[in-house]
Amino acid sequence: MFATLEIRNGELMKKLELFEEKQQELASLAKALSHPARIAILQFLAATPTCISGDISDYLPLSRTTVSQHLKELKSIGLIQGDVEGLKVKYCLNKAGIEKLKNGFGELFEEITPIENKTC
């Protein structure tokens, strides 16, 4: 994961040869949120009192096909689940996935807090 160590500012700094697992996972999660349709879908699912079946595209400015693809993406990264019930599919937020999202970004956000009295 790391390569040669070099010296800079008197400290050891690592050169990444590849991005770290965590960075890649966060990037994937961010990518899942990087389209307004997918944000809207998550909000929509959160706002409905029951898991939803039926055409979510009725509520979005996109075709059913396109919404279906966004649903698939959100599902594949684990942010939502789609439980088949007969002919219909009930979509819901996936609690575990949402947790992972919040924790992952929570950690990142703590990490990237700007230092108060930085000497620039």
Place this chain on the structure above:
Amino acid sequence: MFATLEIRNGELMKKLELFEEKQQELASLAKALSHPARIAILQFLAATPTCISGDISDYLPLSRTTVSQHLKELKSIGLIQGDVEGLKVKYCLNKAGIEKLKNGFGELFEEITPIENKTC
């Protein structure tokens, strides 16, 4: 922004004709984080005790050119700033932008909390 109101589950539901401003802004911020290099750059900037000048690509598995583009992207969305100082450019996290990021996602994350005893 909204179109016809329809009835579903006894509640009024809106159909978006366009995604909302906020959804689009969040999506843009998410997109900025949707590449491991950009996550790594933010972490790197946060971790250095001073604003950094010099070749950040020394610490990443990418060419200087490519890193430069990622820096430009992060700058254009306001997550970092690059202050020219003579021949060098000192890169730093942009406090206001990072704040906006945290607040935006903080709100979204609250909004998309799965309901505990949802009838699925």
Place this chain on the structure above:
DNA sequence: TTCTAATGTCGCAAACATACGTCATTAATT
């Protein structure tokens, strides 16, 4: 003023994302 070093910009190729019409699958209904 010429040279060098730090950095940004351009332009291309390859990969990936988006949107959507059409088709396939499957569950219930008749």
Place this chain on the structure above:
DNA sequence: AATTAATGACGTATGTTTGCGACATTAGAA
């Protein structure tokens, strides 16, 4: 068994992102 309705999968056109070498620009040094 045939029909209908809900949904996902496929194919494809178009646009966007990524990565990078080569070139441009600029500040300071010689």
